[in-house]
Every structure is written in structure tokens, then in C-alpha cells.
Amino acid sequence: MFRSILETIVTATSGGVGAVLMGYDGIAIDQYVKEDVSLDLNLVAIEYSNVTKEICKAAEILDTGKLQEVSIKTECFYVIIHALTDEYFVSLTLSRDGNYGQGRYLLLREAGALRRALI
Amino acid sequence: MFRSILETIVTATSGGVGAVLMGYDGIAIDQYVKEDVSLDLNLVAIEYSNVTKEICKAAEILDTGKLQEVSIKTECFYVIIHALTDEYFVSLTLSRDGNYGQGRYLLLREAGALRRALI
Numbered sequence: 001m002f003r004s005i006l007e008t009i010v011t012a013t014s015g016g017v018g019a020v021l022m023g024y025d026g027i028a029i030d031q032y033v034k035e036d037v038s039l040d041l042n043l044v045a046i047e048y049s050n051v052t053k054e055i056c057k058a059a060e061i062l063d064t065g066k067l068q069e070v071s072i073k074t075e076c077f078y079v080i081i082h083a084l085t086d087e088y089f090v091s092l093t094l095s096r097d098g099n100y101g102q103g104r105y106l107l108l109r110e111a112g113a114l115r116r117a118l119i
Numbered sequence: 120m121f122r123s124i125l126e127t128i129v130t131a132t133s134g135g136v137g138a139v140l141m142g143y144d145g146i147a148i149d150q151y152v153k154e155d156v157s158l159d160l161n162l163v164a165i166e167y168s169n170v171t172k173e174i175c176k177a178a179e180i181l182d183t184g185k186l187q188e189v190s191i192k193t194e195c196f197y198v199i200i201h202a203l204t205d206e207y208f209v210s211l212t213l214s215r216d217g218n219y220g221q222g223r224y225l226l227l228r229e230a231g232a233l234r235r236a237l238i
Contacts, residue, residue: 075184
């Protein structure tokens with residue numbers, strides 16, 4: 001049930017590589033990765049859960065309200081992290097020639113369905 | 120010299136609150152904050168340097184190329200972090216009704232001037 005939503009996000013995003021639904025504890029619940037991709041999304045999940053925890057901590061200390069979204073641009077990829085609940089988030093990885101705006105929109109559009117599936 | 124560039128970025132961005140030029144070690148070099156803002160940008164700098172270090176570590180482990188940009192959306196603010204060199208980055212804080220795209224563009228436009236001033 002999670003996977004079909006993650007697949008929708010990845011395949012509908014131009015340049016979409018993979019998406020992971022995971023907890024802030026670094027444990028992935030489900031994921032969808034395009035077959036021709038060599039990126040280890042489990043490793044991505046663990047690493048970005050550390051990043052997300054650090055950002056949540058910063059937001060709490062600075063009293064800037066809850067974290068909603070993080071976008072990371074590296075030389076090779078875009079990673080968009082969308083907070084779902086206090087415990088879970090979804091991350092989407094795109095190639096650098098991918099459509100970043102489309103990825104953000106699709107994460108936002110499917111966030112409700114992921115939240116409902118989590119409960 | 121740094122301050123005038125930071126001031127340009129903040130005042131030219133609709134909803135711009137403040138900008139900090141800083142090292143990944145958490146030490147701010149210079150900053151510009153609008154007078155009516157209560158946010159402690161030094162604290163922001165320290166917290167986000169931790170975040171940025173964690174993202175750099177993730178990018179290295181995942182071999183996804185160097186970090187270029189991070190955008191963080193919380194309930195109250197947008198924070199955009201733009202990597203300048205291996206040691207320094209600039210962060211811009213905007214209110215949530217601010218113009219995020221304009222902020223990203225201005226950071227990119229002024230990055231060259233900041234890099235030249237850093238050398």
C-alpha cells in the first residue's frame with residue numbers, strides 16, 4: 001500500500017530515482033527505486049534521517065516551528081524530504097536534470113495518502 | 120565588505136529577515152539582520168552549521184557529490200543555505216510569506232562576490 005504511493009511519486013516525477021518512507025529513527029518502512037539505479041536507498045534513508053533529526057533539533061532550539069520540508073542539492077542529485085508526522089517522513093531522490101518543482105508538488109499531493117496509510 | 124553583500128541579499132529579498140556568512144565550524148564571519156527581528160541569528164548559525172555538517176557527511180558517505188544548496192521550510196521560516204567554499208557557506212532566513220525563489224536567486228547571484236571577498 002505504501003509502495004504504490006511511492007511508485008506514483010517516483011514515476012510521475014521527471015528524473016525521479018527513488019522514494020523512501022521512513023522513521024526519524026533511521027528505519028525504512030517501504031521504498032520504491034527505479035530498476036536501473038545503483039544508489040543504495042537504504043543508506044540514503046539512514047544518512048538523511050540523521051540530517052532530518054539534526055534539523056528538527058535546530059528548529060526546536062530556535063523555536064521556528066515544526067519542520068515541514070527540506071531540499072538538498074548536491075552535484076549529482078536533488079533530495080526532497082517531506083515531514084509526514086512526528087515520527088515519519090518521506091524522501092524523494094531525483095537526478096540533477098529532473099524536475100524539482102514537480103517532485104515537491106507530488107510529495108505534497110501524496111502526503112495525505114501516506115499519512116492515512118500510516119494510521 | 121561582507122556585510123554590504125549580506126545586506127543586499129536580505130533587503131532585495133521580499134520577506135528577507137537576515138543573512139549570515141559562516142564557517143562549517145559554526146563560527147559566524149559576518150551577518151546582517153533587519154532591525155525589527157528578534158531571531159538570534161548567531162544561534163541560527165550555530166544550529167545550521169551542525170545541520171550542514173551532517174548533510175556534507177551524508178553526501179560524502181553516499182558519494183552524491185558535493186553539497187551545493189539546502190532549503191529548509193518550518194512553520195515560521197524558510198532557511199536557504201548556499202555552499203561557497205569547502206569551509207564557508209551563507210544562510211538566508213525568510214519569513215514564510217517571503218519570496219523563496221527570489222532568495223535562492225539572490226544567494227546564487229551574490230555567491231561569486233562573497234567568494235571573491237573571502238579570498
